[in-house]
Amino acid sequence: MQRTPSSDDEPLDRLFKLLPAESTAAFLLLRGLFPVESTRDSIIVEMGILYGLTALIVVLTPFLLRRVWNVRDVKIIAFMTMTFIIWALNIDIERVVLASEYLIQDVWSGFEFVLNPLLLKGLLIVWAVTLVPLVIPKKTV
Numbered sequence: 001m002q003r004t005p006s007s008d009d010e011p012l013d014r015l016f017k018l019l020p021a022e023s024t025a026a027f028l029l030l031r032g033l034f035p036v037e038s039t040r041d042s043i044i045v046e047m048g049i050l051y052g053l054t055a056l057i058v059v060l061t062p063f064l065l066r067r068v069w070n071v072r073d074v075k076i077i078a079f080m081t082m083t084f085i086i087w088a089l090n091i092d093i094e095r096v097v098l099a100s101e102y103l104i105q106d107v108w109s110g111f112e113f114v115l116n117p118l119l120l121k122g123l124l125i126v127w128a129v130t131l132v133p134l135v136i137p138k139k140t141v
Contacts, residue, residue: 019083020069023061027054027088036095047099054088079135083127090124093117 030053034046061081065071071080089096100115 019080019087020061020064022064022068023057023084024087026057027084027091030054030057031092031095034095036098043095043098047095050092050095058085075135079131086120086124086127089120093120096120 030050034050036043058081061084062077065077065080071077096115097117
């Protein structure tokens with residue numbers, strides 16, 4: 001599949017072409033290094049390491065889009081970086097749910113809605129179906 005979106009592409013095809021495979025592959029590799037554990041201490045430590053490294057991927061994603069894939073539109077770079085974050089949270093929803101049980105009790109009391117799996121899944125659907133056609137025009141690059 002060619003990475004440059006064309007005017008004939010469907011909105012989701014344009015999204016797949018612009019979401020950097022390098023970022024998603026790096027996240028999946030990191031995710032595989034930390035199996036989901038159910039003990040309180042291990043899940044918090046694993047989440048800290050995994051999402052700390054994921055934050056590094058998020059920081060590097062705009063540079064990857066701009067330098068490697070030659071995406072020049074700042075709005076699209078920002079949108080694709082947010083898309084990666086939403087994708088990563090949805091891919092790792094099981095770990096997010098486990099961690100949220102601990103974090104909400106100790107740290108985030110009152111912010112339960114932020115890590116609600118139904119909200120995260122709904123956000124992904126709205127993001128992919130509604131916002132992609134609006135934000136990523138037919139002629140992107």
